[in-house]
Structures are given as C-alpha cells and as structure tokens.
C-alpha cells in the first residue's frame with residue numbers, strides 16, 4: 001500500500017513520473033494515490049518513497065525516516081582502481097572472517113537490482129570454514145569417481161592436466177576458501193538467470209572494499225546442479241535452482257599491479 005501524506009505533499013508529481021508500473025496517479029486534490037484494484041501491480045521498488053523531496057510517501061509500511069539519506073559516493077578514479085585491481089583470489093588465509101564483516105556483506109545484498117524487483121532470491125552463506133570441509137570432501141569423492149570411471153576425460157577434457165592433483169586431494173573447485181555464498185532463484189522468477197549473477201557481482205565488489213578476496217566458482221554451479229548431496233547442504237527452499245557461487249575469505253596473496261587485459265570486442 002502506498003500512502004501519501006497530504007499535509008507534506010507539494011503536488012510536484014515526482015513520484016507519479018517515477019512510478020515504473022504507472023499505478024500512482026494524481027488524485028482529485030492533486031495528491032498522488034493508487035487507484036483501487038491497481039495496487040497488485042506495485043513492484044514495491046520504493047521509487048515513490050525515495051524520490052519524494054518532502055518525505056511524504058510511505059510505501060508498503062516503509063517510512064522515509066527508516067531509509068538512509070543520500071551520502072557521498074566513491075569518486076570515478078577510486079572506483080576505476082577497484083575495477084582494475086580486483087583479482088580472483090585462489091589463495092586464502094585459513095581463518096574465518098570476522099562475523100561482522102560477513103554481516104555487512106550479506107546486509108548489502110538487500111539493495112541489489114533484480115528483474116521486476118523480485119525479492120525471492122535465496123542466499124546460502126557458509127560462515128565457518130569448518131563447514132566447507134563437507135563440500136570439499138564430497139566434491140573430492142565425486143571427482144575421483146569421475147576420474148576412475150573415465151567420465152572426467154570425456155566431459156571435462158580441459159581438466160586432463162590436473163587429474164593427478166585432483167586425485168591427490170588438491171581442492172581445484174573450492175580453492176580452500178574459508179567461505180562461500182550461493183545464490184538461488186525460484187524457477188518462476190522473471191530473470192532467474194541474471195539475478196543471482198548480478199547479486200553476487202555486487203557482493204564481490206563490496207567485498208573488495210572490506211579487504212575480502214573473492215573468486216567465482218562456475219564449476220561449483222554445475223556440481224551443485226548434478227550432485228544432490230552437495231545441494232541438500234544448501235537448505236534451499238523447494239523449487240529453487242542454483243544460479244551463482246562465489247568463494248570468499250581473507251586473501252593470502254598481494255598483487256603488485258593491475259593487469260592489462262586483452263580488449264573485448266566493442267562496436268560503436
């Protein structure tokens with residue numbers, strides 16, 4: 001429900017113009033309101049609440065006073081440094097991050113954009129490095145089975161060079177990371193392919209600012225999809241599908257410089 005305080009409202013129309021689903025319209029007295037029966041189209045994006053200069057809009061019970069004010073943003077130069085200096089971390093200190101750091105990272109996920117503002121994403125966060133032992137052991141068991149049966153050579157020919165290391169117990173998948181976050185979506189989510197990747201991309205960049213190293217784990221996405229034992233440990237709600245997996249923890253490597261990557265194709 002969207003409630004506009006008629007005393008505070010100056011009838012500027014900012015909330016009406018910014019309503020993506022066009023449910024907010026000026027009422028007879030000029031104060032915006034939602035026509036009856038139209039509320040079910042509201043995406044709860046809260047743009048009306050955020051854009052109102054007067055703080056006159058309460059959106060689905062959320063008041064302007066509960067929302068953060070507008071603060072300073074990082075400059076372009078700092079952000080560009082962040083983009084250039086972020087590296088996939090595959091060497092981690094064997095220790096847990098402070099719980100407060102994980103809390104801040106998880107809290108930040110509330111602000112990620114999702115298709116149609118669908119907030120049914122589900123995140124499994126592995127907060128204790130000892131919990132990673134289960135995933136590591138099960139993955140190793142599965143990979144060794146694939147190696148013994150010859151399936152590994154057929155399905156993942158690129159991994160032929162690593163078979164001995166994997167058989168010897170090297171953690172080629174979870175990279176000895178102390179933590180992991182898995183993003184899953186319901187199959188009915190409008191943008192079920194994009195949402196998990198976007199969510200963890202935001203998490204990834206914010207993590208760098210807190211000194212936390214990260215690594216995408218595409219291999220684990222496949223592993224979770226075909227191994228029920230691995231998947232079960234994620235406690236997903238029924239009907240949910242794994243979308244993206246990111247490893248994280250305190251880095252045990254420092255980079256002396258940024259890379260100079262090969263350019264992508266660009267047409268303009």
Ligand SMILES: Cc1cc2nc3c(=O)[nH]c(=O)nc-3n(C[C@H](O)[C@H](O)[C@H](O)COP(=O)(O)O)c2cc1C
Nearest residue numbers: 086087088089090173175215216217218219220259
């Ligand atoms: C979709 C995706 C899946 C990835 N999967 C893995 C993975 O399973 N294991 C791994 O070590 N790195 C993985 N990576 C990391 C890439 O190898 C890495 O981003 C790339 O080599 C560039 O290095 P940089 O991230 O340090 O710039 C993945 C990256 C992406 C975007």
